[in-house]
Amino acid sequence: MRFDTTAFKSLTFFGKRSNAKRVANIQQRIDEEGAGLTRTGLAKKIAIALKWKNPNGSPKCAAGVLEKLEELGVLKLPRKRERERRCT
DSSP: OOOOGGGGTTOEETTEEOOHHHHHHHHHHHHHHOTTOOHHHHHHHHHHHTTOBOTTSSBOOOHHHHHHHHHTTSOOOOOOOOOOOOOO
16 A cells, blocks of 8 residues: 655654654554454554553553544555444
8 A cells, every 4th residue: 555654754653753664564464464353453463563552561552543544544444344233
């Protein structure tokens, strides 16, 4: 996927500045590992791979960051899944 690097020239998330290489790495992971995962599950795998951690060592919730990057046109995420309605 090609993207406009000017869209995130000064983007910072989790206290770290982003660059084209990092975003390309994230997109590659999405493309390779995204099939069959929810967006939350995918975000968790990416957070673990990129060592985005909370002070207690658990992976940060990166779903919001990934969705923001998608809104900016920098990433392409898998479609959102339809939630099953449960009858009560």
